[in-house]
Amino acid sequence: MKDLIKYLFSGIYVIVILLVIFLLVFFCISFFCFNQNYLSKENLYLLIPILCFIGWGLISRNYYKLDVFQFYRFGRQILINPADLYKNGGFVYLPSFAIFLAFTFSLLPLGASIFAFILFNYITGVFAVLEFNKILILMDVKKKEHRFIFLFLFSNGYYITVIVFYNHFKFLVLLILLIIIRREIQYRREGKEMDRKYYILNFGLFIFVLGMSPYFVFLLFIYVFQEIQLEDLFKKENVEKYFIVILWFIIQNFTFILYPWQIFQALNGINFPVTFIEDHTPFYLRYLIVLTAAQMRVLIYVFAIILAIITMVLIYIRKLNIEEKFSFFLLAYLFFGITSHILIITHVCLSFVLLLFVPLLKQDLIGYEFFHKNKVFLIGIISFLLINHIYMLRNYIGAFLTIGLITLYSIMLICLYTLYIKKNTITNEDQDPERDYQN
Numbered sequence: 001m002k003d004l005i006k007y008l009f010s011g012i013y014v015i016v017i018l019l020v021i022f023l024l025v026f027f028c029i030s031f032f033c034f035n036q037n038y039l040s041k042e043n044l045y046l047l048i049p050i051l052c053f054i055g056w057g058l059i060s061r062n063y064y065k066l067d068v069f070q071f072y073r074f075g076r077q078i079l080i081n082p083a084d085l086y087k088n089g090g091f092v093y094l095p096s097f098a099i100f101l102a103f104t105f106s107l108l109p110l111g112a113s114i115f116a117f118i119l120f121n122y123i124t125g126v127f128a129v130l131e132f133n134k135i136l137i138l139m140d141v142k143k144k145e146h147r148f149i150f151l152f153l154f155s156n157g158y159y160i161t162v163i164v165f166y167n168h169f170k171f172l173v174l175l176i177l178l179i180i181i182r183r184e185i186q187y188r189r190e191g192k193e194m195d196r197k198y199y200i201l202n203f204g205l206f207i208f209v210l211g212m213s214p215y216f217v218f219l220l221f222i223y224v225f226q227e228i229q230l231e232d233l234f235k236k237e238n239v240e241k242y243f244i245v246i247l248w249f250i251i252q253n254f255t256f257i258l259y260p261w262q263i264f265q266a267l268n269g270i271n272f273p274v275t276f277i278e279d280h281t282p283f284y285l286r287y288l289i290v291l292t293a294a295q296m297r298v299l300i301y302v303f304a305i306i307l308a309i310i311t312m313v314l315i316y317i318r319k320l321n322i323e324e325k326f327s328f329f330l331l332a333y334l335f336f337g338i339t340s341h342i343l344i345i346t347h348v349c350l351s352f353v354l355l356l357f358v359p360l361l362k363q364d365l366i367g368y369e370f371f372h373k374n375k376v377f378l379i380g381i382i383s384f385l386l387i388n389h390i391y392m393l394r395n396y397i398g399a400f401l402t403i404g405l406i407t408l409y410s411i412m413l414i415c416l417y418t419l420y421i422k423k424n425t426i427t428n429e430d431q432d433p434e435r436d437y438q439n
Helices: 002-010 012-034 044-059 066-080 082-087 095-102 110-138 144-154 158-166 170-190 196-212 214-225 236-252 261-274 293-316 322-336 342-360 367-373 375-397 399-438
Strands: none
Touching: 044 110, 044 144, 044 158, 066 082, 066 095, 066 110, 082 095, 082 261, 095 196, 095 236, 110 144, 110 158, 110 170, 110 342, 144 342, 144 375, 158 342, 158 375, 170 196, 170 214, 170 322, 170 342, 196 214, 196 236, 214 236, 214 293, 214 322, 261 293, 293 322, 322 342, 342 375, 342 399, 367 375, 375 399
16 A cells, blocks of 8 residues: 555656646636636636646645545544544544545545545635635726736745645635635625625634634634624624524534533644644744743743734724734734644735735836835735745755744835835825815
């Protein structure tokens, strides 16, 4: 079996063939079933980001097999003996993730399942590119050239290679979060009422995301309480939301009801970074400080408190839209999130940070004036681009990687702060004449 798997992984051409077949089928279904021609001149700008994304994935030729074997084993465990799910080392997810694996990839033979894992990553990544494009359109990025800039930044970077290499489901996490945000923006723009059916679907998707990324529970709190005033906490329609969330959690994680001790075993997963300190150390401490197990444990709880405070602040600020709240939280998570392998989750966080730049682009300019008026914006996205690529040099620059990342993040944050201050100033100036006129 080991020789077979080694042979399968040595043939990268098999993955390429599967990807070509997927793209052909995807374009045919889009054209004949949904009347959407992604190969038309109008949509051709999407092709380069999709190919860039696939290219970054194909760079990781020697796929890391351990996580794939573990995922396969977790799915089999649910089918054989679900009571012992958390007794297998390394399961730091919710039972819903193992149930998902049990009835998908773990039903296949191991060799076929490995290929299915890899191909599924590419498929969800391609759909994430398309979903990000829909969000850009909804956020009034009218010109294809401007959308291409954001899509190019979204679909390029070393962190894409990392996710494909480790065969993790973070592209699926990203895709679902983008779908939730896209639905929010779409309903808000069209003035549609967010009824019970809307919340049932969105909350169901969110609970499923928590199964794969339990540390995003803070995002769930932001999402549920984003528009609820303190005095309206127990209003009928809000209580109904809480009920939907709890019901979805119980349905998707029903083994917690059958085996209550699994709840405590799942909560113990918060200490998982203590086992792999180097992989979970924040980027601004790596290569500079070697943390002990005790220090890492303290850091986990301190950072959890910081993230909880940030969550409450974002819930309290009403003038921010939900996509901005998600983006600001995930920006903070890049600095204070150590409950997951930071390299694997970085692409998800940076994708939402990129959304912060979207409303800051001055689109109605061309030529020299475009570059001159958008110089701070351009410096910010160049810093973003370099953040996505600098980690490739880790074997050559060592400790300078940490210094480089700190510098690039600082430049990007300064640019964001400058642009948001300027935007708010202009908005306030526009509102003042209206107030004077009303007075």
